[in-house]
Amino acid sequence: MSLIIKDKIAQLKKGYPTVSDKYNVQGGINEGPDALHFGDLIAYGTTTGHYVKFPAAGDVADLAGILLATNVKLANRYPGDSNAKVETLAGEPFNLLVRGFVAVAVSSAALVAALALPETTEQEKATKKAAIETANADILASNAIKEGKQVYLADGAFSIDDQGDVVPGAYFMGVAELIDGEVIAEINYRM
Numbered sequence: 001m002s003l004i005i006k007d008k009i010a011q012l013k014k015g016y017p018t019v020s021d022k023y024n025v026q027g028g029i030n031e032g033p034d035a036l037h038f039g040d041l042i043a044y045g046t047t048t049g050h051y052v053k054f055p056a057a058g059d060v061a062d063l064a065g066i067l068l069a070t071n072v073k074l075a076n077r078y079p080g081d082s083n084a085k086v087e088t089l090a091g092e093p094f095n096l097l098v099r100g101f102v103a104v105a106v107s108s109a110a111l112v113a114a115l116a117l118p119e120t121t122e123q124e125k126a127t128k129k130a131a132i133e134t135a136n137a138d139i140l141a142s143n144a145i146k147e148g149k150q151v152y153l154a155d156g157a158f159s160i161d162d163q164g165d166v167v168p169g170a171y172f173m174g175v176a177e178l179i180d181g182e183v184i185a186e187i188n189y190r191m
Helices: 109-115 122-141 143-147
Strands: 024-030 042-044 051-055 063-068 093-107 149-156 157-159 164-178 182-189
Touching: 024 063, 109 122, 122 143, 122 164, 122 182, 143 164
Parallel strands: 024 051, 093 157
Antiparallel strands: 024 093, 042 051, 042 063, 063 093, 093 182, 149 157, 149 164, 164 182
């Protein structure tokens, strides 16, 4: 167990537990067809104990938890490399966080818009890169991150703006960092 303080969170990775070893975790099985990744939002499936990826336009009432990373799940291709995402394939079991501290990806309306910009020409690529960097900087500097506001959903991802549905009982814990091009923040889920 380690305490994550301010900018000393290079070890913060999406889907991993953060500051507390007190969690409520339950097992689940990926109903598919989509592969799941650490930190994904999970919705109830059609059978008890089976779950699917939370859809972008999903109802918050269907949110079952967050896919919790483990240290023993390896990338599905050999040899594993830094670009290989660890996936939980259809039919595979996983740990579902139903309560506790976890690292999640954070987006905003500005970042979603920036990611949608075209990048055909070199000028468009430069414009898109600058827009993404600005949006990420705004997320990290936001009062929502600094003050521990309630979490919102936008496009199936956690968001710091108030454009989406509130996730009851989930709060930012005031730490965030840009890791691998994504803003990762610590939340207390279902306090």
